[in-house]
Amino acid sequence: MSESDPKTLVSTDWLERHLKDPDLRILDGSLYLPDAQRDARAEYDNAHIPGARFFDIDDISDNRSDMPHMAPSPEKFISRLRAMGVGDGHQVVVYDGAGLFSAARVWWLFRLMGKTDVAVLDGGMPKWQAENRPTEDLAPMIRDRHMTVQRQAPLVRDVTQVAAASKLGDHEIIDARSPGRFRGDEPEPRKGLRAGHIPGSRNVHYRSLLNDDGTMKDAEALRGIFTRAGVDLDKPAITTCGSGVTAAVLSLALEHLGHRDHALYDGSWAEWGMYGDLKVATGDA
Structure with missing residues (x-):
C-alpha cells in the first residue's frame, strides 16, 4: 500500500510520524483462536506500540448473547471506550499481533457506532517490530474524553436479513473462511455446527487479500x-x-476499494451453522 488513508489503512511509517499527535489514540485489538495458543493481553502487557490501549473484543461485546463477541450496545461501547480515554475528536488506529486479523473487527465496530476517523495499521505489530520501531510496556496515561455515538444499522445484518438475501440473491454474500470450511470438507472449530456455507454465498478467504508481510494487497489486486x-x-x-x-x-x-455498500453478518457461521432449519450448501458453489 503506497498511500495511507486514516479512514481505512495507515502504514507503519505514517503511524510513527504521528505517534505524538495529541488526538491520536492507538488500540491493540488482538484476538486469537484457541489453537494459536497466544495470550493477547499478556503480549500487550509485555510490549505494545507507545501509548496503545488494549481493546478486549470479548469484553467489549454483547455478553448477553450466546454467540461469540457480538457487537455491544452503544452504551457499553461508550462506557468502555471512555474508560480507555478514547472519545470524540480522536483519530483511532487499531493494530493486532497477527498482522491484519482482528484489528479489522475493531475498525468495523467503530464504524458501526458512527465513528469514521478510524484506521487499521497495515501489517500490524509483526511489521512494526520487524522494522525495529519503538515499543513499550508502560500503561498509558488515561484522561476521560466525552464520546457520542450514532449506531449505523445498515452496517450490520441479522440472520433473518441474511436468509432473505440468500433467497432473493439481491446481495453478494461473501464468506471469509478457508476454502475447506466453505466447501464443508473441514470440520468446524466450534462443536455442534454443521459444515458448509450459506446458499448463494461466494468464498474469498481473508488471507488471500493479504501480502506475505500481513499488509493488504493493492486495490487492483483486491478487485481481481x-x-x-x-x-x-x-x-x-x-x-x-x-x-x-x-x-x-x-x-x-x-471499503478500501471504494465499495461503500457493505454490511457484516454478526452471527456468521456460529449462528447459521447451528440452526437446522437454515439451508446449508456444500462444495464450491
Whole structure:
C-alpha cells in the first residue's frame, strides 16, 4: 500500500510520524483462536506500540448473547471506550499481533457506532517490530474524553436479513473462511455446527487479500480477487465468516476499494451453522 488513508489503512511509517499527535489514540485489538495458543493481553502487557490501549473484543461485546463477541450496545461501547480515554475528536488506529486479523473487527465496530476517523495499521505489530520501531510496556496515561455515538444499522445484518438475501440473491454474500470450511470438507472449530456455507454465498478467504508481510494487497489486486471469486462489485455486499471477525477484513478491503455498500453478518457461521432449519450448501458453489 503506497498511500495511507486514516479512514481505512495507515502504514507503519505514517503511524510513527504521528505517534505524538495529541488526538491520536492507538488500540491493540488482538484476538486469537484457541489453537494459536497466544495470550493477547499478556503480549500487550509485555510490549505494545507507545501509548496503545488494549481493546478486549470479548469484553467489549454483547455478553448477553450466546454467540461469540457480538457487537455491544452503544452504551457499553461508550462506557468502555471512555474508560480507555478514547472519545470524540480522536483519530483511532487499531493494530493486532497477527498482522491484519482482528484489528479489522475493531475498525468495523467503530464504524458501526458512527465513528469514521478510524484506521487499521497495515501489517500490524509483526511489521512494526520487524522494522525495529519503538515499543513499550508502560500503561498509558488515561484522561476521560466525552464520546457520542450514532449506531449505523445498515452496517450490520441479522440472520433473518441474511436468509432473505440468500433467497432473493439481491446481495453478494461473501464468506471469509478457508476454502475447506466453505466447501464443508473441514470440520468446524466450534462443536455442534454443521459444515458448509450459506446458499448463494461466494468464498474469498481473508488471507488471500493479504501480502506475505500481513499488509493488504493493492486495490487492483483486491478487485481481481473478488471478481475471480464471482463477486459482482456493483451489488451490495454482506460479509460473513466463522464468528464475525475475519468478515471485517473483507469489509475493510471493500471499503478500501471504494465499495461503500457493505454490511457484516454478526452471527456468521456460529449462528447459521447451528440452526437446522437454515439451508446449508456444500462444495464450491
